Amino acid sequence: MNIGLILELAKxxxxxxxxxxxxxxxxxxxxxxxxxFIFTVIFxxxxxxxxxxxxxxxxxxFYLTSGVIAWNAFSNTVSRTATVYLDKKHIIxxxxxDLSSFPLYIAISESITFVVTMxxxxxxxxxxxxxxKPVILFVPLIYLVQQLFAYSLGFFIGIFVVFxxxxxxxxxxxLQFWFWFTPIVYVYDILPEYVKKIMVYNPAFTFIHAYHxxxxxxxxxxxxxxxxxxxxxxxxLLCAGFxxxxxxxxVRDFI
Amino acid sequence: xxxxSGVSKTFxxxxxxxxxxKEKIFRKKYHRExxxxxxxxxxxxxxxxxxxxxxxxxxxSTLLKILSGVLLPDEGSIKVDGKIxxxxxxxxxxxxxxxxxxxIFMNGTFLGMDKDEIERKKDDIIxxxxxxEFIYDPIKTYSSGMLMRLAFSIAMHAEPKCxxxxxxxxxxxxxxxxxxxxxxxxxxxxxxxxxxxxxxxxAVKTICDSAILLDHGHIxxxxxxxxxxxxxxxxxxxxxxxxxxxVIVNEVIDDHTGHKNxxxxxxxxxxxxxxxxxxxxxxxxxxxxxxxxxxIYQVKALKELSDPHFGLHVRNNLGLSVFETNTYCSGIKTFxxxxxxxxxLTWEFLFSLSAGDYSFSVGVANKGYGRDAFEEYLLxxxxxxxxxxxxxxxxxxxxxxxxxxxxxxxxxxxxxE
Numbered sequence: 001m002n003i004g005l006i007l008e009l010a011k012x013x014x015x016x017x018x019x020x021x022x023x024x025x026x027x028x029x030x031x032x033x034x035x036x037f038i039f040t041v042i043f044x045x046x047x048x049x050x051x052x053x054x055x056x057x058x059x060x061x062f063y064l065t066s067g068v069i070a071w072n073a074f075s076n077t078v079s080r081t082a083t084v085y086l087d088k089k090h091i092i093x094x095x096x097x098d099l100s101s102f103p104l105y106i107a108i109s110e111s112i113t114f115v116v117t118m119x120x121x122x123x124x125x126x127x128x129x130x131x132x133k134p135v136i137l138f139v140p141l142i143y144l145v146q147q148l149f150a151y152s153l154g155f156f157i158g159i160f161v162v163f164x165x166x167x168x169x170x171x172x173x174x175l176q177f178w179f180w181f182t183p184i185v186y187v188y189d190i191l192p193e194y195v196k197k198i199m200v201y202n203p204a205f206t207f208i209h210a211y212h213x214x215x216x217x218x219x220x221x222x223x224x225x226x227x228x229x230x231x232x233x234x235x236x237l238l239c240a241g242f243x244x245x246x247x248x249x250x251v252r253d254f255i
Numbered sequence: 256x257x258x259x260s261g262v263s264k265t266f267x268x269x270x271x272x273x274x275x276x277k278e279k280i281f282r283k284k285y286h287r288e289x290x291x292x293x294x295x296x297x298x299x300x301x302x303x304x305x306x307x308x309x310x311x312x313x314x315x316s317t318l319l320k321i322l323s324g325v326l327l328p329d330e331g332s333i334k335v336d337g338k339i340x341x342x343x344x345x346x347x348x349x350x351x352x353x354x355x356x357x358x359i360f361m362n363g364t365f366l367g368m369d370k371d372e373i374e375r376k377k378d379d380i381i382x383x384x385x386x387x388e389f390i391y392d393p394i395k396t397y398s399s400g401m402l403m404r405l406a407f408s409i410a411m412h413a414e415p416k417c418x419x420x421x422x423x424x425x426x427x428x429x430x431x432x433x434x435x436x437x438x439x440x441x442x443x444x445x446x447x448x449x450x451x452x453x454x455x456x457x458a459v460k461t462i463c464d465s466a467i468l469l470d471h472g473h474i475x476x477x478x479x480x481x482x483x484x485x486x487x488x489x490x491x492x493x494x495x496x497x498x499x500x501x502v503i504v505n506e507v508i509d510d511h512t513g514h515k516n517x518x519x520x521x522x523x524x525x526x527x528x529x530x531x532x533x534x535x536x537x538x539x540x541x542x543x544x545x546x547x548x549x550x551i552y553q554v555k556a557l558k559e560l561s562d563p564h565f566g567l568h569v570r571n572n573l574g575l576s577v578f579e580t581n582t583y584c585s586g587i588k589t590f591x592x593x594x595x596x597x598x599x600l601t602w603e604f605l606f607s608l609s610a611g612d613y614s615f616s617v618g619v620a621n622k623g624y625g626r627d628a629f630e631e632y633l634l635x636x637x638x639x640x641x642x643x644x645x646x647x648x649x650x651x652x653x654x655x656x657x658x659x660x661x662x663x664x665x666x667x668x669x670x671x672e
Contacts, residue, residue, distance in 0.1 A: 008364045016352055094348040095365040096324030163272040247279075249327045254272050 009105035032117040067184035073114040081154025146207040149233040156240035262331035264292040291317040299448040306463035313469040340410040341419025355390040366413040383408040481574040485637040489519025520634040527553040541643035550602040556592035566618035583623035607658040614638040
């Protein structure tokens, strides 16, 4: 594994998407900022959405924002990691690269976007008077576990995407459903009892709920759930690593 | 040094990639196997160059891909005491949106250089490419020659121990090709190993110390580049018969040199005799330059040949073609040869060649068409005789290939200030 290579790829990933435009890499951050703007200003001020049990006008906007920022990092990492071998075919078929660590650059590049948008979000929390509590120090931990989960899942699916190209589209559709099955736009409490029961098996709920806990409810997140998520991610990673070992030769042949 | 031992690679051909998974899961066969390489072993010592020749589909590209690490072999191992880089196809792993300079960093990182190293070598890399200001342009605007220059320069500056070269080099213009060749030789003299894959047989002969011939994934012959190329030509000959006639490739031992001469024939003609004579009709092994040389050979037809033609090929000691023609190309009328009939060919020419060893090869073909092609190639016998040419003391002293007998004039003129 070559750290220098992965960092270089991550850097390129951020710059190349908008290469040729005047603002260049800045566009990577403009999109999330527009999201934050819409969620907080439009939802809170114009639509008057309220978070049950909170008096702040901004509460719902912040609830939505904290969930969406985390979800975007997660879903982009999963979907892009899953298709990386096909997307970067022109490199992989020409130069020798370690395929198992190659997709790490996506996780890193998504993390940079995450950190920047989180920074803006924190700034908004402060100037709006909503405030932050020391529990937000849990954010890095939640994020690390979340990205480990995203990477393992993406890597695992990615191996199969080489063989079954339809998976690429299926992954996108599943992520859409997953987004709406996770309390990001709505709150957990409005769910019917039977859905609440299944919700504990939704790994995305674990980390999204953790962000909500620290930002909105100002509570220590459910560390036990996070530990389970960590173990689950680790298991998937092992599985993926094992499958990759078995299939690496075929993956290279089929790309 | 690079050592390849017992490398085999089979590709499985599936209707769709998903069948590969089905196969893993249901343990049922869903594929057709294509053997790309079978038990390939060779070694290239430091400072040596190995040529790899073979027809399309012989396994050359697969071998290069395995050597460069893009594909993994089914069996066997590759040992290199350092890095392998090369010029494989165009723009190995380039990003076409990025500028030339950015690609130096990107590609350099892929080839295992770190940032400081690239920063240090950046100027050398750019200077070698002679791209000038273009280095700041996105490489999608580059011509294929420019891409080649960039790719070559980066790959060379990555300080490999083994360098792979394929046809990509031929994209460059003559000037740059020579520049690359000089760099390759420099690399070789510094102890680098080179693997050279090409269809340019003259290049293989000049550059390589040894060669291997690949056919359907097997090494069918290895050794001196000249012999390998003759063998290769034999295979081409058999191919031109679309497999209708069996071609026998046999090795004839030359009486004079003890050298093995591969020749290929369809068994439809037989070379009965071959003589090299001087103007007094004496058989000779050497001759002074500028003298008349006669070559007489007899060919027996083993089946009826409607429009047979006979060729003669003179090559120097490097195996490079000095002169080559045939009765068809020279506009000589021939006659139909009945089965069992013998034709005797006499070639007479002034041997104004520079001193050295020259070999003669004979070719026989049937039914000429177009400018210089035949429907059937029947015989290709290489290096049947070797003739040593010694300098003629009466001729001018010159170097090169042959005496062009220049008329040189020198006159005094009034110069204008």
